[in-house]
Amino acid sequence: MSEFKIVGKPIPRDDAWAKVTGELKYADDFSLPGMLYAKVLRSKYPAAKIISINTAKAEKLNGVRAVLTAKDVPHNETVTRFGQSSEVGKGFEGLYRVLADKKVRFMGEAVALVAADTEEIAEKALDLIEVNYETLPGVFDPVEAMKPGAYLVGENNSNIIGQFGCSQGDIIKGFAEADIIIEDTYKVPFVDHAYLETEGGIAWIDDYGVINIRVGSQVIEHFRDVADVLGLSHNKVRYIGTMMGGGFGGKEDITVEAYLALLTWKTKKPVRLFYTREESILCHSKRHPFVMKYKVGAKKDGKLVALNAELISDAGAYPYLSPWVNLYATVNAAGPYCIPNVKVRTYCVLTNNTFTSANRGFGAPQPNVVYESLMDELAHKLNISPLEIRRRNCLTTGKSLSTTGQVFKTYVALPEVAEKAWEALGELAKCEDKNRKVGRGLAIGLMSYGRMTFLHDSSRCYVRLESDGSVLIRSGIPDLGGGQVSLLCQIVAEELGIPMSKIKIYYSDTALTPLAGTTTATRQTYMSGNATLKAARKIRKRIISKAAELLNVNPDKLDIIEEKVIVKYNQSQYLPLVEVIKACNTAGIELFCEVQFNAPFTIVPDLSNIRGMTFPDFTFGAQAVEVAVDTETGQVEILKLITCYDVGKAINPLSVEGQMEGGSIYGMGYALMEEVIIEKGITMTPSFSEYIIPTAADVPDVKAILVESGGGLGPYGAKGIGEPACSIIAPAILNAIYDAIGVRIKNLPATPEKIIRALKKEYFEK
Amino acid sequence: MEEYKIDLTVNGEKISTTAKAEESLLKFLRRNGFTEVKCGCEKGECGTCTVILNEKAVKSCITLALQANHKEVWTVKGMEKFELGRKLQKSFVNYGAIQCGFCTPGMIITAKNYLDQNPIPNREEIKKAISGNLCRCTGYKKIVDAIYAVAVENQRSK
Amino acid sequence: MSLFKYISPKTKDEVLEILQKEKSNACIVAGCSNVLPNIRDKEIKAKVLIDITNIEQLKGIYQKEDKIFLGPLTTINELIYSDITSKEYKVLTQAAQEFADPLVRNTATIGGNLVTASPAADIAIPLLTLDALIKIESTRDKREVKLKDFFVGPGETILQDDEMIVGIEFEQSDVNKNGYFIKIGQRKAMAISIATVAVNLEVRQNKINQIRIAAGSVAPTPVRLTGAESFLKNKEINDKLVEEAIDRVREEVKPISDIRASEEYRRYISGLLFKRAFKKLADSSIHQFTN
Ligand SMILES: Cc1cc2nc3c(=O)[nH]c(=O)nc-3n(C[C@H](O)[C@H](O)[C@H](O)COP(=O)(O)OP(=O)(O)OC[C@H]3O[C@@H](n4cnc5c(N)ncnc54)[C@H](O)[C@@H]3O)c2cc1C
Numbered sequence A: 001m002s003e004f005k006i007v008g009k010p011i012p013r014d015d016a017w018a019k020v021t022g023e024l025k026y027a028d029d030f031s032l033p034g035m036l037y038a039k040v041l042r043s044k045y046p047a048a049k050i051i052s053i054n055t056a057k058a059e060k061l062n063g064v065r066a067v068l069t070a071k072d073v074p075h076n077e078t079v080t081r082f083g084q085s086s087e088v089g090k091g092f093e094g095l096y097r098v099l100a101d102k103k104v105r106f107m108g109e110a111v112a113l114v115a116a117d118t119e120e121i122a123e124k125a126l127d128l129i130e131v132n133y134e135t136l137p138g139v140f141d142p143v144e145a146m147k148p149g150a151y152l153v154g155e156n157n158s159n160i161i162g163q164f165g166c167s168q169g170d171i172i173k174g175f176a177e178a179d180i181i182i183e184d185t186y187k188v189p190f191v192d193h194a195y196l197e198t199e200g201g202i203a204w205i206d207d208y209g210v211i212n213i214r215v216g217s218q219v220i221e222h223f224r225d226v227a228d229v230l231g232l233s234h235n236k237v238r239y240i241g242t243m244m245g246g247g248f249g250g251k252e253d254i255t256v257e258a259y260l261a262l263l264t265w266k267t268k269k270p271v272r273l274f275y276t277r278e279e280s281i282l283c284h285s286k287r288h289p290f291v292m293k294y295k296v297g298a299k300k301d302g303k304l305v306a307l308n309a310e311l312i313s314d315a316g317a318y319p320y321l322s323p324w325v326n327l328y329a330t331v332n333a334a335g336p337y338c339i340p341n342v343k344v345r346t347y348c349v350l351t352n353n354t355f356t357s358a359n360r361g362f363g364a365p366q367p368n369v370v371y372e373s374l375m376d377e378l379a380h381k382l383n384i385s386p387l388e389i390r391r392r393n394c395l396t397t398g399k400s401l402s403t404t405g406q407v408f409k410t411y412v413a414l415p416e417v418a419e420k421a422w423e424a425l426g427e428l429a430k431c432e433d434k435n436r437k438v439g440r441g442l443a444i445g446l447m448s449y450g451r452m453t454f455l456h457d458s459s460r461c462y463v464r465l466e467s468d469g470s471v472l473i474r475s476g477i478p479d480l481g482g483g484q485v486s487l488l489c490q491i492v493a494e495e496l497g498i499p500m501s502k503i504k505i506y507y508s509d510t511a512l513t514p515l516a517g518t519t520t521a522t523r524q525t526y527m528s529g530n531a532t533l534k535a536a537r538k539i540r541k542r543i544i545s546k547a548a549e550l551l552n553v554n555p556d557k558l559d560i561i562e563e564k565v566i567v568k569y570n571q572s573q574y575l576p577l578v579e580v581i582k583a584c585n586t587a588g589i590e591l592f593c594e595v596q597f598n599a600p601f602t603i604v605p606d607l608s609n610i611r612g613m614t615f616p617d618f619t620f621g622a623q624a625v626e627v628a629v630d631t632e633t634g635q636v637e638i639l640k641l642i643t644c645y646d647v648g649k650a651i652n653p654l655s656v657e658g659q660m661e662g663g664s665i666y667g668m669g670y671a672l673m674e675e676v677i678i679e680k681g682i683t684m685t686p687s688f689s690e691y692i693i694p695t696a697a698d699v700p701d702v703k704a705i706l707v708e709s710g711g712g713l714g715p716y717g718a719k720g721i722g723e724p725a726c727s728i729i730a731p732a733i734l735n736a737i738y739d740a741i742g743v744r745i746k747n748l749p750a751t752p753e754k755i756i757r758a759l760k761k762e763y764f765e766k
Numbered sequence B: 001m002e003e004y005k006i007d008l009t010v011n012g013e014k015i016s017t018t019a020k021a022e023e024s025l026l027k028f029l030r031r032n033g034f035t036e037v038k039c040g041c042e043k044g045e046c047g048t049c050t051v052i053l054n055e056k057a058v059k060s061c062i063t064l065a066l067q068a069n070h071k072e073v074w075t076v077k078g079m080e081k082f083e084l085g086r087k088l089q090k091s092f093v094n095y096g097a098i099q100c101g102f103c104t105p106g107m108i109i110t111a112k113n114y115l116d117q118n119p120i121p122n123r124e125e126i127k128k129a130i131s132g133n134l135c136r137c138t139g140y141k142k143i144v145d146a147i148y149a150v151a152v153e154n155q156r157s158k
Numbered sequence C: 001m002s003l004f005k006y007i008s009p010k011t012k013d014e015v016l017e018i019l020q021k022e023k024s025n026a027c028i029v030a031g032c033s034n035v036l037p038n039i040r041d042k043e044i045k046a047k048v049l050i051d052i053t054n055i056e057q058l059k060g061i062y063q064k065e066d067k068i069f070l071g072p073l074t075t076i077n078e079l080i081y082s083d084i085t086s087k088e089y090k091v092l093t094q095a096a097q098e099f100a101d102p103l104v105r106n107t108a109t110i111g112g113n114l115v116t117a118s119p120a121a122d123i124a125i126p127l128l129t130l131d132a133l134i135k136i137e138s139t140r141d142k143r144e145v146k147l148k149d150f151f152v153g154p155g156e157t158i159l160q161d162d163e164m165i166v167g168i169e170f171e172q173s174d175v176n177k178n179g180y181f182i183k184i185g186q187r188k189a190m191a192i193s194i195a196t197v198a199v200n201l202e203v204r205q206n207k208i209n210q211i212r213i214a215a216g217s218v219a220p221t222p223v224r225l226t227g228a229e230s231f232l233k234n235k236e237i238n239d240k241l242v243e244e245a246i247d248r249v250r251e252e253v254k255p256i257s258d259i260r261a262s263e264e265y266r267r268y269i270s271g272l273l274f275k276r277a278f279k280k281l282a283d284s285s286i287h288q289f290t291n
């Protein structure tokens, strides 16, 4: 199709009006008669033995309907999955424990559940549960936890739960050829998703004995995991996913669902459970902290010859998605560069900290900080411009990823995006104040979209054209706020030539909508977009062929525009769409279908040396920033922030820009202010006055530049953008700080204090 | 101790009921069906619960329900009764100022209250005005665009 | 079922009566920005909430002879929008503009800010350099104390169980009209101060006639830095003096380390903020002062 009607237009999203008017019902905006209120008793200690739990007093409290501990959970220990249906083997699926049993592994771990008539009673009941702990030493640093003889967090004889590697060439030879070698260690902290809607939902048992869970979740396929916990058949648990108030990977693991299911199962009543903000920060997943030891070697002309990286990540107390995240960090560790000799080793280690799992970027933002800082350092040392050094080394079409050797068959928008971003900075800001120094930084990167190919990913969609020309879509797609649902409507509107207003979509329901897979891994535009396109095109074809018959023209001469099947180049010759639908219905032609779209499938790689295709495709981007640093206070102000990505095709430019702008600020928080401080297992920042994210007053007007190569695997050549958008801004900012004041921050976040300590060494050392 | 009688108007409608002494205006409103007022932190630190109380935008989680006794409260659902409210809603929709939408009800209330007092602000002033309303999704750019567009329209029609 | 009793008196005297009866069993509620989070965290032991927000007597900003009077229910935004404070007492409006965010500023009061007695109470800092007087009443007694003698420790003041603040007053003097406030937080809005400094200065013939310096988040309570003040008093202004004063400020503050910043950074930054505030004021007082 050459000319688009609605694809590529900045149209309002399908869900926009319901959101501005306050009509939309999020997970917590719904209640049922007789609903009980649940609360979770959480461990007071990061590491302790549970000697005994006495729930008798709590049970006796008036209004308490259930008190559950590990012994009440039919299958308290299962494995962590995130919706995959293929077998991936032991390396990935770790222990998922519903309630702490015998031992607690992190502060905030769920120990007992209460359901009561009111929230106040439930809270009181928590106070009445007596848990006898015997504290244990615990281990809080992944590097310590790796050492032989370290305190063991779990039941296995090592805290290391995953090891991954990639290599190509020969690094010894590579470094020997290098004219310059840089070695350094970088650290990044725990980060919270900080979506404004905390985790929560409501569950009830319907007339047929099915447990219904209405919840904000990125992975409704967890209905299977919840059924396994209860020992029920999978079709006895139903997820009804709501529009989420943000997800960013934090609603990718099971949050409240197993608790809700257990409580509603025991009490036979509807149950509501919502986390407070403190609870959310304390005990839902975090982004992995990493300690990253890098060594890179280059020739005098800046050409990279070798890279050696050792990454150690803190998985926290349970595995969740740590192995996957670490696999991705490994694949991403050499960035978008051609390096002949590469070796990467990644270790994923349990500690008694809050567990870590998916967080927007899924293991990419962490190594990106290092390799992009090192590229900048090389540029400075070799006196090459930041843009030029990237030009000389970046991947281009037909080249392969330096870690796994995966070949890029479609257009690689490097160095194009870097050039555009750098140029867009324009003139350097003038600065009168002698205590304010201005500087610029650049970073480039790549990030996959779509799940790992050995997960054998698929998405399904159902589309039905009604007799009045309206359309009904059913897709299991969860929407975390990115406009995933609206996108499907737009595709159908395009293909069937109808306005968005004539489309009704039902989404995110495991009983009634075909499963579309998870809203994770920046996969929905690609996966569900393609499934929807496939379904819409099937119906389109049937309409067109019927119309061709009626109009007596060749089908390729026809298009559907504004609810008319028209003869192209002779728009006066047409049939109203409803007429054609009528004719199809009379002839018994099916104007509905359910289809499945499959991603490319590969086998599980050798994890010690990952080679070949592991992801369907990648998105390439660059970010450029200009900062002003106050050399007396250490405060950093971002003056300009440019984000430039090859998005393939911007199906809805407003949504794509939204991801790029929002992603930039998400990453700016990572660079400058965000950190969940966990000291000896104790979270020190359990509120929004302690866990600081940027406010409107802190941000620049992000400028998004869209490159549309059409080279993506998604519908109309689209690529994914959600996660890539946030994954390289942090190093761009660090590089700009260096440019401004000559200080390189190697330990995020780059707070004013860290900057001043580096700038005023003489003052602080005295 | 019993609950206390409370009379107030919400979005122009009279409500006569009871509230607990310590109940926040946020909990009270949500309990009475005004679920468009969102709860993101219950500590005054996010702005999702913003409502207009006697012509001022306030965080309802750090206001007692009983402090709204005999007063007027407006939530985002009442915005369609005001020209400025409708303009803002439309502008948010058209400029793509909405992603997950969880901050939106509070954001629109803050913007409405601010523009009522200060109809033609510049972008920097808008950023300060909404600095008590966090948004994790948009990076604020499109929210500022949407509010600024209404300000520009205000200026034109002046 | 309410956990608390709620009373909303119409007059100050009613409040005092209730306080007299209930003592520590009562908790005054003003803007509620501290009280409600504290109720939620179960940190309030009192059982009676006295909502004073409907008492007109406790509101407003007036000029009273040679003084400025602030009702304890003055909201932070009123400090910004009042002609009286915004024109002549910039040190107050500067602090108000850095306070929380525009929404919290609509309800949070200065009375509440002082009684909270947080080391980071932002409005306390300019009120200290304005040498404000706190008017306190109970059914027993009426008394006035200097703000610098009001704070006892973190969260603690000299207020007795049966007392309340009924007003805050400061002089309309030259030194009070020449003030400057600076705050450093982790971000530009909704930030709890890492450090704040306010300075009020009166210069005569290049000599410091009067100076008051106060600092927040660098000691157990908001503090006046009287040591640095007396060091500077009557001295001629020059760069060396400023450098020495910075050291005095850094010596005099007693910060702690917490999640927001270390003791050392706070010490460093309070000296710096002093320098910046002082120079702003000195620059506009005497034009010959260089850099
Ligand atoms: C999101 C957020 C951001 C904040 N940011 C800041 C900030 O930037 N800077 C800052 O300084 N503070 C800040 N605070 C803290 C708080 O808002 C202030 O301390 C505020 O001034 C308290 O005033 P209030 O009227 O809300 O007090 P309330 O919560 O009503 O009362 C606080 C205390 O004062 C007592 N009290 C109130 N009035 C009187 C009176 N007249 N006589 C005797 N006792 C009285 C109450 O009994 C209570 O103990 C913030 C709070 C929040 C929630």
Ligand code: FES
Pocket: B026, B038, B039, B040, B041, B042, B043, B044, B045, B046, B047, B048, B049, B050, B059, B060, B061, B062
């Ligand atoms: S819920 Fe009120 S400010 Fe967050």
Ligand code: FES
Pocket: A196, A245, A246, A481, B097, B098, B099, B100, B101, B102, B103, B104, B134, B135, B136, B137, B138
């Ligand atoms: S749109 Fe999600 S928080 Fe603002």
